[in-house]
Amino acid sequence: xxxxxxxxxxxxxxxxxxxxxxxxxxxxxxxxxxxxxxxxxxxxxxxxxxxxxxxxxxxxxxxxxxxxxxxxxxxxxxxxxxxxxxxxxxxxxxxxxxxxxxxxxxxxxxxxxxxxxxxxxxxxxxxxxxxxxxxxxxxxxxxxxxxxxxxxxxxxxxxxxxxxxxxxxxxxxxxxxxxxxxxxxxxxxxxxxxxxxxxxxxxxxxxxxxxxxxxxxxxxxxxxxxxxxxxxxxxxxxxxxxxxxxxxxxxxxxxxxxxxxxxxxxxxxxxxxxxxxxxxxxxxxxxxxxxxxxxxxxxxxxxxxxxxxxxxxxxxxxxxxxxxxxxxxxxxxxxxxxxxxxxxxxxxxxxxxxxxxxxxxxxxxxxxxxxxxxxxxxxxxxxxxxxxxxxxxxxxxxxxxxxxxxxxxxxxxx
Amino acid sequence: xxxxxxxxxxxxxxxxxxxxxxxxxxxxxxxxxxxxxxxxxxxxxxxxxxxxxxxxxxxxxxxxxxxxxxxxxxxxxxxxxxxxxxxxxxxxxxxxxxxxxxxxxxxxxxxxxxxxxxxxxxxxxxxxxxxxxxxxxxxxxxxxxxxxxxxxxxxxxxxxxxxxxxxxxxxxxxxxxxxxxxxxxxxxxxxxxxxxxxxxxxxxxxxxxxxxxxxxxxxxxxxxxxxxxxxxxxxxxxxxxxxxxxxxxxxxxxxxxxxxxxxxxxxxxxxxxxxxxxxxxxxxxxxxxxxxxxxxxxxxxxxxxxxxxxxxxxxxxxxxxxxxxxxxxxxxxxxxxxxxxxxxxxxxxxxxxxxxxxxxxxxxxxxxxxxxxxxxxxxxxxxxxxxxxxxxxxxxxxxxxxxxxxxxxxxxxxxxxxxxxxxxxxxxxxxxxxxxxxx
Numbered sequence: 001x002x003x004x005x006x007x008x009x010x011x012x013x014x015x016x017x018x019x020x021x022x023x024x025x026x027x028x029x030x031x032x033x034x035x036x037x038x039x040x041x042x043x044x045x046x047x048x049x050x051x052x053x054x055x056x057x058x059x060x061x062x063x064x065x066x067x068x069x070x071x072x073x074x075x076x077x078x079x080x081x082x083x084x085x086x087x088x089x090x091x092x093x094x095x096x097x098x099x100x101x102x103x104x105x106x107x108x109x110x111x112x113x114x115x116x117x118x119x120x121x122x123x124x125x126x127x128x129x130x131x132x133x134x135x136x137x138x139x140x141x142x143x144x145x146x147x148x149x150x151x152x153x154x155x156x157x158x159x160x161x162x163x164x165x166x167x168x169x170x171x172x173x174x175x176x177x178x179x180x181x182x183x184x185x186x187x188x189x190x191x192x193x194x195x196x197x198x199x200x201x202x203x204x205x206x207x208x209x210x211x212x213x214x215x216x217x218x219x220x221x222x223x224x225x226x227x228x229x230x231x232x233x234x235x236x237x238x239x240x241x242x243x244x245x246x247x248x249x250x251x252x253x254x255x256x257x258x259x260x261x262x263x264x265x266x267x268x269x270x271x272x273x274x275x276x277x278x279x280x281x282x283x284x285x286x287x288x289x290x291x292x293x294x295x296x297x298x299x300x301x302x303x304x305x306x307x308x309x310x311x312x313x314x315x316x317x318x319x320x321x322x323x324x325x326x327x328x329x330x331x332x333x334x335x336x337x338x339x340x341x342x343x344x345x346x347x348x349x350x351x352x353x354x355x356x357x358x359x360x361x362x363x364x365x366x367x368x369x370x371x372x373x374x375x376x377x378x379x380x381x382x383x384x385x386x387x388x389x390x391x392x393x394x395x396x397x398x399x400x401x402x403x404x405x406x407x408x409x410x411x412x413x414x
Numbered sequence: 415x416x417x418x419x420x421x422x423x424x425x426x427x428x429x430x431x432x433x434x435x436x437x438x439x440x441x442x443x444x445x446x447x448x449x450x451x452x453x454x455x456x457x458x459x460x461x462x463x464x465x466x467x468x469x470x471x472x473x474x475x476x477x478x479x480x481x482x483x484x485x486x487x488x489x490x491x492x493x494x495x496x497x498x499x500x501x502x503x504x505x506x507x508x509x510x511x512x513x514x515x516x517x518x519x520x521x522x523x524x525x526x527x528x529x530x531x532x533x534x535x536x537x538x539x540x541x542x543x544x545x546x547x548x549x550x551x552x553x554x555x556x557x558x559x560x561x562x563x564x565x566x567x568x569x570x571x572x573x574x575x576x577x578x579x580x581x582x583x584x585x586x587x588x589x590x591x592x593x594x595x596x597x598x599x600x601x602x603x604x605x606x607x608x609x610x611x612x613x614x615x616x617x618x619x620x621x622x623x624x625x626x627x628x629x630x631x632x633x634x635x636x637x638x639x640x641x642x643x644x645x646x647x648x649x650x651x652x653x654x655x656x657x658x659x660x661x662x663x664x665x666x667x668x669x670x671x672x673x674x675x676x677x678x679x680x681x682x683x684x685x686x687x688x689x690x691x692x693x694x695x696x697x698x699x700x701x702x703x704x705x706x707x708x709x710x711x712x713x714x715x716x717x718x719x720x721x722x723x724x725x726x727x728x729x730x731x732x733x734x735x736x737x738x739x740x741x742x743x744x745x746x747x748x749x750x751x752x753x754x755x756x757x758x759x760x761x762x763x764x765x766x767x768x769x770x771x772x773x774x775x776x777x778x779x780x781x782x783x784x785x786x787x788x789x790x791x792x793x794x795x796x797x798x799x800x801x802x803x804x805x806x807x808x809x810x811x812x813x814x815x816x817x818x819x820x821x822x823x824x825x826x827x828x829x830x831x832x833x834x835x836x837x838x839x840x841x842x843x844x845x846x847x848x849x850x851x852x853x
Contacts, residue, residue: 078546078572083501083522085627093574102576102628103643110500110521111631111789273720274644275691276668281718283638291741291792292635327642335641 050381052208053123053201054246059138060125063195066178071196074189079168080161081153082109088146088193091118097324098122098200104332109154115298117332120325122380123318125198128252132314132330135304139197140190158186165189202321202380210377212245219377226374229367234344236371238357239316249319249378254301257358258349259329260312263298266349298331311353323376337372441775441832442730443675445559446614450512453775454840456832457482458492458533461801462517463825464788465500470823474503476517476528476536477824479801479817481781481832489803489815491822493535497526502631502788505829507557509564509586514539515831516564518554520787521631525554525566527588533833540588546572548590549582552627558610562586567610570626577626577646578605581659596621597652597661606648611674611685612656618706619656620685620698622671623648634790638720647691651698653706665708667696675728675735677753684753688714688723688737695723695737695748695756712748712756715739724786725770729777736771740786743768743798745811762811765798767791772830773806780804780811784819785826799826 049055056062063071074080078087091106092098098121100106106114116132130136136145146152147161155161165171166184175184175192182188207227209218219227231237240249270282301310314330328334334343345368347360363371441452459481465473478493501519508515515528515536525542545554545566553569564586568579580595597603606623613620624630625647629637637643649668652661669692676685684699695712714737715721721739728735728750735748735756745768747760769786773779784791784798791797799819804811819827834840 083499085522090575095574100628101642102574102626102646103632103637104640105636107628107632110502111633113633113636271639273638274641275717275720276647276649276670276689277645279668279692281720283720287719288635288638290796291633291638291790293633293789293793295636332640332642 049201050203050208052203052205052212052246054126054243054248056125056198057128060198063191063198064178067192067195068199069196070174070178071192071194073174074165074193075196077168080147080155080164082155085109086153088143092121096120097202097321099325101324101326104327108149108151112151113293113296114151115296116330117327119317120321121197121200122202122321123248124200126248126318129254129315133301133304134254134315140187140194143190143193144186162186162189204381205320205378207374207377208247211242211247220373222370222373223377224374225367226370226372226377229363229371230374233367234341234361234363234371235357236344240319250316252316254310254313254315255355255357256300256311256313256351256353257329257344258312258351258354259331259333259343260298260300260314261351261353262349263331263333264312265351300330309353312351313353313355319375320378321380323379337375338368341368341371442678442728442773443673444508445510446612446676447510447559447561448508448512449510450836450841451775452832452834452840454834454838455482455484456774456779457485457834457838457840458832459772459781459801460506460515460528460530460533460536460831460833461783461827462503462506462829463819463827464503464785465496466788466799466820466825467500469820469825471496472500473498473825474500474519475824476515476526477819477827478534478536480534481803483814489817491817491824494824495528495536495538497524497538497541500788503828504787505555505557506831507564508559508831510559510561511586512833514586516557516566517829518557518566520553520555520569520627523552523554525588530833531836533835542584542588545582549580549593551579551582551593553579553630554582555608555624556610558612560612563591565610567607567621569607569624569630570628575627577607577624577629577648579607579626581607581610581621592659594659596623597650597664601652601661601664602650602666603652603661603664604648604650606650608648608670608672609674609687611676613676613683613685614656615681616683616700617656618662619654619659620674620676621652621654622667622674622687623650624670624672624690630787630790632789634787651687651696651708653698663706665698665706667708668692669694671696672724673726675726677732678728678730679732682732686726686728686735686750686753686756688726690722690724691720693717693721693723693739695735697753699753711754712758714746714758715742715744724768727771727773727780729773730775731777734777736773736780738764738768738771738782740767740769740790743784745771745780745782760809764802765800766796767798770828770830772832774832778806779814780806781830783827783830785828788826791826799824801827801830 075088093100100118106118108114130142136142147155179188206218209215239251241251268285270284273283274280301313328340334340345361345363348358459479461477463475463477473496475494475496480487480492501522501524504520506515506517517526523545527540528536529539551568552572554566555569556567558565564584566582571579580593582593583591596605596607598605608622608624611620629643647670651665651667651671653663654661669689671687671689674687687696693714694710697711698708701707714723722741724738724740726737733751735750737746743765744761744763746758748756749759750756764782767784768782770783772781782802802816803814
């Protein structure tokens with residue numbers, strides 16, 4: 001069975017989808033059919049995946065326990081940054097579904113403001129493109145961008161990272177045991193971190209139990225009504241795909257929803273600032289400018305492809321565990337799920353490249369509440385990734401044994 | 415269980431009580447357990463300075479300035495000790511014997527211990543690099559002398575860089591002793607920390623609350639626009655049983671209460687603080703029933719403009735309080751004769767921004783520096799960075815000298831501490847100083 005959106009007949013956006021922005025874009029990638037290989041991949045690798053998740057894509061190899069544990073250690077190690085302050089986990093907080101609720105945009109090396117909101121890493125193994133603009137396409141390569149970015153972990157070079165790790169505790173011994181053929185190299189460092197991130201799977205939500213587990217009582221009437229809107233009147237599933245047997249809630253495509261464009265052109269005259277709980281004041285933007293760094297312009301996917309249609313386009317995020325990953329949108333500009341639904345209810349911010357899938361939805365207040373209620377059913381069962389210690393993730397039981405993995409360059413796995 | 419260091423503190427407190435003047439601080443805001451008091455003309459000023467990209471060696475440094483008007487070097491930089499890199503240099507504090515100055519960095523959590531045997535030439539004696547590993551806390555902020563120990567109030571934690579944090583106790587030689595989380599849960603605390611103020615006579619420690627790494631490292635303009643981040647500021651103060659190091663009561667003090675200044679008068683039982691975001695002065699005091707209470711007693715500037723009260727300095731006479739407001743670069747003098755109704759009686763614009771204020775023991779000399787946090791300071795040509803010295807005659811601040819830290823390629827001028835050569839006339843006898851305060 002092909003992974004497909006629920007193009008249920010009679011819904012307003014079906015026609016738009018077929019002729020719409022993403023699939024009409026010659027540069028866009030058609031979502032891979034992740035379920036197609038389910039039968040041949042239904043052995044040990046994927047047998048343990050929680051309800052609602054498809055088999056892992058062919059580009060991802062289910063890691064060994066040794067690699068996962070090494071990667072977990074690296075993921076939480078603040079010493080991987082140039083000034084020993086930032087680990088991966090400081091922006092991708094486990095208690096925030098591996099996103100961060102603390103700020104709209106992530107804060108990096110020496111307090112630098114990053115361009116965008118820290119995305120959740122849950123189910124990152126399924127991502128065809130990484131980062132909001134999709135500038136990387138393999139999870140093992142992705143780790144090097146934050147490690148080397150001067151505004152994130154700020155290491156000056158690949159070699160300096162390797163030397164840094166070489167001199168920390170007994171990493172060398174663990175690398176040599178885990179990767180006897182290579183030891184500590186840029187490849188194995190990327191592999192280990194990716195191995196841990198691949199295990200961050202979340203499924204078996206109330207929605208999954210209802211939709212894929214035949215448990216009619218797992219969702220309330222309001223939540224079911226929200227689902228009907230999600231795949232129907234509201235058209236959410238046009239981009240946040242739901243399959244027949246599994247759902248990743250993303251089409252893996254890039255869309256201009258107007259959020260990025262609005263940030264560029266929409267002048268703000270004042271900001272409503274909460275000084276203490278319930279104490280608000282309006283601060284003129286001219287005042288704020290005195291102590292504001294010059295914001296970094298953000299042109300979205302266009303920075304990667306230089307294709308006009310990619311201007312202010314960003315990747316469709318998964319919605320799994322979305323109640324825990326606010327603030328929302330690529331820039332964290334919307335605080336709550338209700339604000340997000342209201343934004344789309346208005347049809348997005350008009351601009352030349354606005355996705356053709358967006359139009360005013362005319363949702364009632366009651367329908368908005370139902371949609372939000374539905375989105376909250378997507379919280380996965382924490383048992384799949386919640387820690388049993390103060391840091392890190394308890395490895396799923398089905399992770400393979402401690403045998404060494406044989407490394408191949410990621411490109412060979414395509 | 416009474417920690418060993420706390421037992422020592424009790425003994426010290428008892429000695430002070432026996433002398434009849436238990437609550438005393440030097441240069442009005444230091445720990446009452448600091449033994450040597452600069453009550454005369456201060457000779458040196460140490461400024462913990464943040465490195466700036468593109469300026470000099472770009473690194474944090476301890477800058478020493480000669481502040482003795484009789485010296486040929488008056489108003490000049492006489493020493494600069496660079497510690498390498500930028501780690502958000504912030505506050506400093508003396509050990510109880512005043513031999514060592516501890517200086518912390520809020521970003522990379524390094525703590526530098528300077529030997530002031532010759533205060534004209536501070537020497538880096540030791541660097542603590544495992545504060546996070548030992549404590550789990552991030553952002554060593556306040557360094558507060560205890561007998562033979564240093565209490566370090568942190569601002570954040572290594573788990574999520576939020577504001578939940580605690581107090582770490584170290585020996586004077588730099589060994590970790592114990593950690594004490596800020597109150598949460600049933601007591602009503604938010605777990606946040608900022609400053610420590612101890613009143614040994616009352617056996618109480620008062621703490622305040624600011625924000626975590628994510629916010630204090632963030633660009634201030636970005637922060638003000640960020641609705642989620644603005645929710646993550648402290649709104650509590652806590653009064654602790656000092657000997658037991660256990661919190662007794664938490665007060666709701668919204669808007670980030672920062673610096674804590676106890677009245678120095680022996681027997682007094684009140685302290686003042688300022689809330690940075692809500693622009694209020696708060697009084698923590700004992701009521702008629704002997705219960706500790708907190709209430710706001712004055713407004714600082716126009717709160718709708720977020721003047722951002724930052725450092726405050728109480729006169730040893732406990733009649734006046736200097737309050738700096740960062741955003742408008744203004745210092746304001748409050749008459750606190752009636753502690754329940756402080757009144758602003760004077761103000762002066764110091765620069766485009768102002769943060770720290772230090773006054774001499776007699777209140778006749780007042781010094782200001784400009785930097786708050788590297789990413790909170792004004793941008794571009796509004797980013798004043800200087801040390802400025804004034805005389806205060808009771809009516810006007812009259813400028814004596816100004817050192818431009820950018821022209822001198824030093825960096826962002828932050829925390830100030832006075833010092834004087836051992837055996838010099840500047841250092842007052844402890845007993846005499848106590849007696850002077852009871853008059």
